[in-house]
Amino acid sequence: MREYCTCLDSTFLTMAPGVTATTTTTVEEAVVRDRKSALPTQISAVARGDAAGKLKLPSYPAFATKEEERTYVKEHMAAAFRWMGKSGYGLEGVAGHISIRDPILRDHFWLNPLAKHFSLMRTSDLVLVDHSGNVSPHGNQAVINAAAFAIHSEIHRARPDVDAACHAHSIHGKAFAALGRELDIITQDSCHFWGDQAVYDSFGGVVLAKEEGERVAAALGNNRLCILQNHGLLTVGKTVDEAAFLFGAADRCCQAQLLADAAAGGRGGETVKIGEEEAKLTHGQLTQGDVLWLEFQPSYELMEYESKGDTQHQTIPNQTAQLQSVMSAKPTSPVEEKLDAFLSHRPAEAELKEKNILKSSTLPPTLQASEADLKRHQLEDKLNEKVLHRPAPEELEKRGILESGEGPGRE
Incomplete structure (x- = not known):
C-alpha cells in the first residue's frame, strides 16, 4: 500500500526523508479521513484568485446607515420578484409572495402588493407591514395578500435568525408536493437541502388563519425548505437573495427528481442516492458563510440589466409609434x-x-x-x-x- 502522513496542519503529504509523521494510514483510510475533516470556514475556499491574495470574492456588504441597508434589501427584493416572474413562478394569479424583515423597524417586514405581477415589481411597489398586519405609511399604500401575512408573520416570529421567506406555486414544486415527502439527495444541488428540509403534511385550504400560519412555521422548524403538501414550496434565509436562490434550487430539484424517478421506475429500478457523509460534507460547503447570498448575485445582475435599473420598468418600444413620429417630424x-x-x-x-x-x-x-x-x-x-x-x-x-x-x- 502507498502511505501518507498527516501533519499538524491536517494536510496529507507524501512521505519524504526528514518529515515527521504523526500518523500512518492507507490510501483508503486517508480518503475517508479527508471527507470527515473540518470544513473551511471562509467563503474564499470556493474560489481561487491571484498569488498575492488581492483578488477577493464579493460578500454581503456593510452599511454606513440602516437607511442605506433598507434601500439595498428593497432593491434586491424587487429584483428577486422580477427573477421569479422570469422563471415562471408568478403564473398563478395572486398567489406567491416574498417577505424581508425591515432593517430599521425589526417587527415590520416588506411584502409584495396584492395582484402585482412579479415581473413588474419595483422598490416603490413594496409594502411595509407591522406585526398586526397593518400597512405602514413608510411604504407603498396598497393592500396585501392576507395569506402572505398569515404565513410570513408567524415565520418571522418563530425564526429570529431568518430575515426573508419565499413562497410560490411553481409547477414542479407543487407537483412534487403532492407526493407528501422530502426530496431525495440524488444530485449535488439537492445537497443544499440535506438535513435542511421538512414537510407540512396537512392542507386546510388558503392559509388565512393565524393558527394555520403557526402550524406552517412549526413544520418548518429550523430548516431552510418546507414542502407544503398539496400546495407548493417555502424557503427561508438570512437574506432575500438566499431565500430566492433556495426557492429556485428547490424547484429545480423537484423537477430533477420527478424526471429521475420516472426514468428509474420505467426501468424497474431506483435512483442512486448520495451517501450520508458525502451529502453532509457537500451541504456544509454549499451553505457556509455568504455562499447562498453569492449564488443569487448573477441573477440579480441580470434583472438589473434587463430592467435598466430598479425604479423604471422598461417596456418594448412601440416601433409603429416611433415610425409615425419620425414621419410626422417637422423640419x-x-x-x-x-x-x-x-x-x-x-x-x-x-x-x-x-x-x-x-x-x-x-x-x-x-x-x-x-x-x-x-x-x-x-x-x-x-x-x-x-x-x-x-x-x-x-x-x-x-x-x-x-x-x-x-x-x-x-x-
Whole structure:
C-alpha cells in the first residue's frame, strides 16, 4: 500500500526523508479521513484568485446607515420578484409572495402588493407591514395578500435568525408536493437541502388563519425548505437573495427528481442516492458563510440589466409609434424646409414636358391596352426617378431653390 502522513496542519503529504509523521494510514483510510475533516470556514475556499491574495470574492456588504441597508434589501427584493416572474413562478394569479424583515423597524417586514405581477415589481411597489398586519405609511399604500401575512408573520416570529421567506406555486414544486415527502439527495444541488428540509403534511385550504400560519412555521422548524403538501414550496434565509436562490434550487430539484424517478421506475429500478457523509460534507460547503447570498448575485445582475435599473420598468418600444413620429417630424431649419418642399413636390404634366421628362402628354389611341400599360409604367418610372432624386446643393442653387451657400454642412 502507498502511505501518507498527516501533519499538524491536517494536510496529507507524501512521505519524504526528514518529515515527521504523526500518523500512518492507507490510501483508503486517508480518503475517508479527508471527507470527515473540518470544513473551511471562509467563503474564499470556493474560489481561487491571484498569488498575492488581492483578488477577493464579493460578500454581503456593510452599511454606513440602516437607511442605506433598507434601500439595498428593497432593491434586491424587487429584483428577486422580477427573477421569479422570469422563471415562471408568478403564473398563478395572486398567489406567491416574498417577505424581508425591515432593517430599521425589526417587527415590520416588506411584502409584495396584492395582484402585482412579479415581473413588474419595483422598490416603490413594496409594502411595509407591522406585526398586526397593518400597512405602514413608510411604504407603498396598497393592500396585501392576507395569506402572505398569515404565513410570513408567524415565520418571522418563530425564526429570529431568518430575515426573508419565499413562497410560490411553481409547477414542479407543487407537483412534487403532492407526493407528501422530502426530496431525495440524488444530485449535488439537492445537497443544499440535506438535513435542511421538512414537510407540512396537512392542507386546510388558503392559509388565512393565524393558527394555520403557526402550524406552517412549526413544520418548518429550523430548516431552510418546507414542502407544503398539496400546495407548493417555502424557503427561508438570512437574506432575500438566499431565500430566492433556495426557492429556485428547490424547484429545480423537484423537477430533477420527478424526471429521475420516472426514468428509474420505467426501468424497474431506483435512483442512486448520495451517501450520508458525502451529502453532509457537500451541504456544509454549499451553505457556509455568504455562499447562498453569492449564488443569487448573477441573477440579480441580470434583472438589473434587463430592467435598466430598479425604479423604471422598461417596456418594448412601440416601433409603429416611433415610425409615425419620425414621419410626422417637422423640419428644424429653413434649409430643411426648402428641401422637404422640393422632395415632396410632384410636378404637373406641363412641367414635366417643359423639362423634357415627358415627350408627349397623351398616348396614341391606336396603342393596344398592354402596350399602353407598358408605356404608362415607363412614364411613371421616369416620374418616380425624378421625385426620389435628392439633388446636391449645387444643383438646387442652379435651379434657384436654394440661395448660394445654403445646404447641409454649408451653413
